Amino acid sequence: MTKVLTRHFDEPKLHELETYRRLGGYKGLEKALSMPRKDVIEEVKKSNLRGLGGAGFPTGGKWETVPPEEKSPGPRYVVVNCDESEPGCFKDRVLVTRAPHQVIEGALIVAHAIDAHDAFIFVRGEYQDQHDIFAKAIAEAEAAGFLKHCSMKLMRGAGAYISGLDTALLETMEGKKAWPRQPPPFPTVFGLMGRPTVVNNVETVSMLPHIMVNGGEWFAKLGVPKSGGTVVFSISGHIEKPGVYEFPMGVKLREVLAAAGGIKGGKKLKCVIPGGTSMPPLLEKDLDIAMDFDSVRAAGTFLGAGGMIVLDETVDAVEVAHNIERFLTHESCGQCTPCREGSAWTERILERVLEGKGTAEDLPNLTRVGENITGKVICALGETVGVVTRAYMTKFPEDFKKRVPNNG
């Protein structure tokens, strides 16, 4: 099985510079620095690498939209997004803990590609251990002379899920409430402090050293035509061996679940959340779909950040929808009224249904509230509020109907 990021994860001291270099670390940066910026971007475009933080946007294509120096004189920035907070996602935590230098090297490659001299790693506040691992690794990289052309600083978040969204992350970094911006302009044009900024996820930048060393074509061939390389899944829930698993893009969902030991206790599958709780669930009949951005999208949901949660037959879809909507209500930033109010209404209606006090209007109301959020909010969190409950209602209508006796 081809592994890129987790290939050396059996090495106990991979987090230390010496071990990382012995296994070929920083060779990708060396290669990138020997190439013109344009060629680095071309190589990454050739690789078909797409953003692994959830959006799946082509990485090389994103970099290319950074305006050239003569059009936008002044600093440009690199921000590594290590604010993973979506229920089901924990691969960034593992990637940082085991291989912090892979992230640092990747960030320095981005910096070279867009001619940035300041890079930041934004780490969620609850990852204090990972923050400290980064601090140590950055000090090692600095002592070894890797930060001569680009500085690297850490910043911690303060517990808001929405800070993980690129524009909200930039607002947080600017010392503001994490309210998403309405693009355009996109961060590559108007980013941190109004300067061109590339925001890339931990896993995405970790791929870059390998693309530089082995070539874009090699990476592209590992995956499927429009999603190159591999993807690291976080698997949790009702599964025998929860953890982090790396597969080539396009792997069958069935194969991923088998690698993780299958459903816990030999129970039957109810559904699998493919990318984090914001993504509609997949059913038993979907187990042969290919896990890459476009195939999962064609199946009506999203690969997201690869945070899979397995739910067995004993789980009630109303309880699942309630858990997810409660999360979204708490994390709604409050900027857009449909999301701020709609998330709380959805949570309250679901709570009432769970308590057995549901009325005939509740199920149509859940649909109506959801429909009135979708398309009327700035960011993906709001879109999710409107989509999640409707997805569970469509796929498991019986779970909802049995809790509302006179549901019409």
Added chain:
Amino acid sequence: MNSTPLVGSPFTPAQEAVLKKWTTFYPHKEMGLVEALRSVQEWDRHIRPEAAAYVAELFDLPFNRVWGVATFFPSFTTKPTGKHRIGLCHGLSCWLAGSPLMAKRLQETLGVAEREVTKDGRFSWEEMECLGACEQGPALLVNDRLQGAATPEKIAKLKDLE
């Protein structure tokens, strides 16, 4: 701009030095605000209006901007937390793994309701949104450090913390 705030300082000289460091650590002053407020939360276990006012002056920002940030982010509180702030994840995977039972256990062991502080000021606990440790659910967090899965034994041992 002046660097000595006009309002009286609610901090020790050493703390003031830390806050001042955050004003120059990043390329732009205001970029240090969230880190500075993290320091305040850590020292005082909450953010008081007078502390926010001091920080606002130090960062050349209006008080409202700083207070807005202090009341937006879940890590910041306007009411004191315990010296040890304990978090229990209730995201979907942790809920499947039994977080409601462990919440009950925390309440029984520490003897206080969620977000209340023990009489000696040492502990408070709260349910938190996804902590990024779904494979170890129900995830337990002590002062922003993950502790793996919450178990009755681990919860009983919390009381040994200084």
